[in-house]
Amino acid sequence: MEITTRSLWTLIHGMGFGALYLLAGSGALIELQYRFRPDNANSARALSRFFSWYLAAMAALAWLTVLTGTYLIYPWYRTPPPAGTANLAAYPRAFLLAHPSTSAWHSIGMEWKEHVAWLVPISITMAAAVVIRHRDQMMRSASLRLTLQIFIVLSLVAAGIAGFFGAMLDKAAPIGGGTPIQIVKENTK
DSSP states (O other): OEEEHHHHHHHIIIIIIIHHHHHHHHHHHHIIIIISSTTOOTTHHHHHHHHHHHHHHHHHHHHHHHHHIIIIIHHHHHOOOOTTOOOOTTOHHHHHHHSTTTHHIIIIIIHHHHHGGGHHHHHHHHHHHHHHHSGGGTTTOHHHHHHHHHHHHHHHHHHHHHHHHHHHHHHHSOOOOSOEEESSOOOOO
């Protein structure tokens, strides 16, 4: 069993950074909804310090996801085939655009991933900055908590849609190539 370096980076990008971000997002919403209420003021200071670090870690995951996707995976996706290439399987963008049944995956799915997915790290970084700067007001201000919930949900929805499109694009036209990495040696008996 083996995997190529490009496939490994695609896996790290989507199932590593991206999936971890989505899982962490549900925890952030639960923290914000149930722990930061005026009637739960027992350890507000410790909770808000933890929540600041939690959102900062989420922001780091979001930036890692978007930056690896934009500057590592995306150039492999857009590699143009040499003139006269008949088999476009090794050139995902060209492969998708060559078939009318798959061209929408590029025009809708990749456009979302190219542009709208950048909302994820921007909105979660904003939420982390607000919590770090105004953590003392989190218990008292319902409007601050609601605003943070909106931005966290916005980032999760954008990340979820980008993850869906990424999985479908990888299924329709996987990014291959690179050096093979042997994970398990086959038994030749």
